[in-house]
Amino acid sequence: MHYSRNLQLKNNFNDKAVFIVGGTRGIGFAAALEFGRLGAQLYLTHRWGSADESEILKQFREVGAPEPIIFEADVSIEAENATVIKKIHADGFEIEVYLNCACVVTRGNGLEKASLRALRRSMNYSTWPFIGLLKLIKKHTGTFPGYSIAITSDGHLSHYPGYDYVASSKAVLEAITRQYARSLYKENSRINIIRTRSVLTDGYAEIFAESDRNIVTAFDQFTFDPKEIANCILAICSGYLDAMSGEVVVVDKGASIVDNIMTLGPDILEHDNG
Amino acid sequence: MAKRVVILNGDNELGHVIAKQFSPDHSEVVIATENQAEVHDPDTNIKIEHVTYNEDFNQDLAFAQEEINSLIAITEISDQKANENNLAEQVWPWIFVLKYLFRRKIPLPRYVVIVLAGYDPGLASLQAVQAKYITASNLDIDIHINLVNADFYHPGNNSLNYKLSGNFRPGVVTSAEQISDAVTILCSGLMDGMKAQSVYLRMGLTAPETDIAIDGGPTLVD
Numbered sequence: 377m378h379y380s381r382n383l384q385l386k387n388n389f390n391d392k393a394v395f396i397v398g399g400t401r402g403i404g405f406a407a408a409l410e411f412g413r414l415g416a417q418l419y420l421t422h423r424w425g426s427a428d429e430s431e432i433l434k435q436f437r438e439v440g441a442p443e444p445i446i447f448e449a450d451v452s453i454e455a456e457n458a459t460v461i462k463k464i465h466a467d468g469f470e471i472e473v474y475l476n477c478a479c480v481v482t483r484g485n486g487l488e489k490a491s492l493r494a495l496r497r498s499m500n501y502s503t504w505p506f507i508g509l510l511k512l513i514k515k516h517t518g519t520f521p522g523y524s525i526a527i528t529s530d531g532h533l534s535h536y537p538g539y540d541y542v543a544s545s546k547a548v549l550e551a552i553t554r555q556y557a558r559s560l561y562k563e564n565s566r567i568n569i570i571r572t573r574s575v576l577t578d579g580y581a582e583i584f585a586e587s588d589r590n591i592v593t594a595f596d597q598f599t600f601d602p603k604e605i606a607n608c609i610l611a612i613c614s615g616y617l618d619a620m621s622g623e624v625v626v627v628d629k630g631a632s633i634v635d636n637i638m639t640l641g642p643d644i645l646e647h648d649n650g
Numbered sequence: 651m652a653k654r655v656v657i658l659n660g661d662n663e664l665g666h667v668i669a670k671q672f673s674p675d676h677s678e679v680v681i682a683t684e685n686q687a688e689v690h691d692p693d694t695n696i697k698i699e700h701v702t703y704n705e706d707f708n709q710d711l712a713f714a715q716e717e718i719n720s721l722i723a724i725t726e727i728s729d730q731k732a733n734e735n736n737l738a739e740q741v742w743p744w745i746f747v748l749k750y751l752f753r754r755k756i757p758l759p760r761y762v763v764i765v766l767a768g769y770d771p772g773l774a775s776l777q778a779v780q781a782k783y784i785t786a787s788n789l790d791i792d793i794h795i796n797l798v799n800a801d802f803y804h805p806g807n808n809s810l811n812y813k814l815s816g817n818f819r820p821g822v823v824t825s826a827e828q829i830s831d832a833v834t835i836l837c838s839g840l841m842d843g844m845k846a847q848s849v850y851l852r853m854g855l856t857a858p859e860t861d862i863a864i865d866g867g868p869t870l871v872d
Contacts, residue, residue, distance in 0.1 A: 383838045386831070554856065561854030572843070597789065600843060607840045616835035619800075619828040619851035630789055630845035633782045 386615025387522075390415030393469035395460070395521070397451055397476045397509065399444075400427035402577035403527055404477035406606035411473065412441025419464050421449040421457070421478075451478040451505045454512065461509075461516045471513055473613050474521035476506045481583045484540025494541050502545035507552060510567075520565035523613040526553065527605070528571045528624070530632055537588050546571075550624050557622025566621040568612055573628050575600040595643070598631035652677035653719040656759075658743045661685055661698060664767055664803070665724055667826040669696045671834055672720070680713040684739075703743040707753055714750050720761040720837045721747060725777065726803075727768030736773050741780060748784065758788065761837040762795040765829060767803040774799055778848060785846035796841075797848040798832045800824040802855070824851045 394411040398404045399420030408418045418441070420432070429446055436444055445463070449456035464471060480501035482494045506526045514520050528550055531543030550569050560567050574580070574592050576599055581589065593599060608627050611617060626632065634640050653676045657665045661683035669679045673696055682701040689698040699713050723744035744764060751758055764777050774797070781795045802824045832849050835841060 383834075383840070557854035559854075566854075604843045608843055611835050611838070611840035614835060614840070616831040616838075617849065617851075619824050619832065619853055620849060621854040622852070622856070623850050625844070625849065626847045627841070627843035628845070628847075629843055630785050633846055634786050634789065639786065 387613060389472065392416050392472040393419060393464050393467070394473040394475070395419045395464060395471050397421050397505065398478035399475070400432055400446065402477060402579055403575060403602045403605045404475060405432070406602035407475055407609045408444060409435060409439055409441065410606045410610050412436050412444065413439040415442065416472070417442050417469065418444035419447070419460060420444050421447045421451070421460055423448060423450050452500045454508065457509055458512055458516060461512055465517045470517055470519050471521040472523065474510070474513060474524045475609060476509065476526045478502065478505060479542065479579060481579065482541045483538040483583060485538065490540070495544060498541035498545040499548065502542065503548045503552070506549060507556070520560055520563055522565060524565065524567040525609055525612060526569055528569050529573050530571055530628065537585065538583060542583060554622045561621045566618065568621060569624045570605060570608055571624050571626050572600060572605055573631060574598055575602055575605055577602055598629050600629070654678045654680070654717065655720045655722065656680045656682055656713050656718050656747070658682050658721070658723040658747065659726070660722070660724055662724070662726060664726065664765070664826045664829060668722060668830045668833055671830045676719070682713060703738070703746045707750055711750055714747055714756070717757050718751070718759045720763070721759040722833055723762070723764045725764065725766050725773065727766065727770040727773065736776065740773060741776055745780060745784065758791060758793050760792055760794065762793065763833045763836050764795070764797045765833060766797060766799045767829060769801040782846040794836070794842060794845055796836050796844050796846065798829060798836070798851065799848050800829050800851045802852065803829065822853060822855065824853070
């Protein structure tokens with residue numbers, strides 16, 4: 377474990393439903409294991425056959441977690457997600473935690489190749505579903521989740537190679553989340569964002585070229601194992617941060633304050649010179 | 651290893667709530683205050699110690715003679731006077747303690763939490779900048795300096811009255827217990843990926859002026 381064993385979480389996740397979109401790999405899977413270890417019933421979605429279900433079940437067994445229920449569902453198709461939510465409701469659960477880790481990557485490639493279609497696709501897959509599924513959850517279970525969390529990055533505050541569309545989707549996700557926070561809070565439902573960077577997942581490898589990733593891993597004090605982000609997700613859902621909603625929690629090990637030419641530049645030059 | 655907590659400017663309701671929450675899992679909890687003589691209730695591990703924050707790094711600062719696991723600095727914003735003395739009374743103390751430890755080659759605390767209890771965006775920015783720059787110069791060590799911003803803290807809502815002329819309803823004020831919870835989770839190890847960042851306890855609101863303007867005063871103010 378990465379945190380103090382002395383800490384008794386305020387919330388009990390035993391026999392509670394946790395719904396994770398994009399929950400079979402990366403941050404979503406790491407969070408799933410954490411909640412499963414605490415006794416939660418996990419409902420995980422993935423698409424494109426990206427999940428090795430037998431391996432997922434094996435890892436759940438190893439931590440003594442209840443067997444998760446895994447669905448193949450395209451995050452952008454309402455009907456497929458409604459099936460999952462209806463199943464959760466039919467199983468007698470309200471959704472305690474809703475975590476959306478889905479992000480469909482379309483690489484940007486400069487103004488000449490900028491595409492409205494790519495921008496729209498990014499919004500359809502990586503922005504709207506976080507809010508759209510919240511509406512579906514309310515519609516099919518009668519209540520909003522106790523905690524809703526989405527993952528963003530600092531790509532919209534800076535520039536990363538090829539990140540045009542993902543950055544755009546994250547910017548809108550952060551902005552729109554705040555707009556609903558107060559009304560959700562009045563229904564005892566909290567919604568927050570974790571903004572991170574350099575989490576070394578398969579998705580990270582899909583968006584950034586190997587040469588870019590090599591630069592990042594040269595500064596490994598700023599990279600994350602998905603489990604570290606999962607711990608933050610658990611913290612937000614622990615009951616200790618229930619006065620927080622509509623916020624962007626920045627989890628970057630301090631990278632954003634030093635990642636500029638003057639502060640980190642000398643280290644980069646040193647790296648380039650071998 | 652014995653884990654010690656020091657709460658600066660902690661001889662107030664909020665400081666005592668935090669002290670009680672940390673007490674069971676720590677060997678010693680020190681409430682440091684400039685206001686009164688030392689008190690040690692032998693029935694608890696909570697001590698109150700007098701401290702003076704100045705430039706005298708040769709002074710005998712009792713609570714800083716050995717390693718501190720968590721350093722919590724409370725900024726209670728309540729009136730005009732607090733604003734006038736921000737630098738000396740609110741910002742300097744936690745920097746002073748870190749510098750004091752550093753000079754004695756005592757390892758810096760793993761957690762530093764600066765609590766802003768009440769509404770003062772200028773002071774919040776000042777604290778955040780200090781947190782960033784001290785973090786940046788200590789990135790190679792295991793120190794996590796973060797802030798808890800509780801604009802709507804109840805006793806501190808004097809600052810809201812002062813600035814915004816309204817008595818905030820219980821539903822939109824942050825309690826000492828909620829703030830203490832946030833401090834606890836920041837020092838738990840679960841949020842160790844956070845460095846020089848702020849946790850805002852605003853219950854879905856954004857900032858007092860904005861919410862009064864948008865949400866309409868009657869929603870927030872009696």
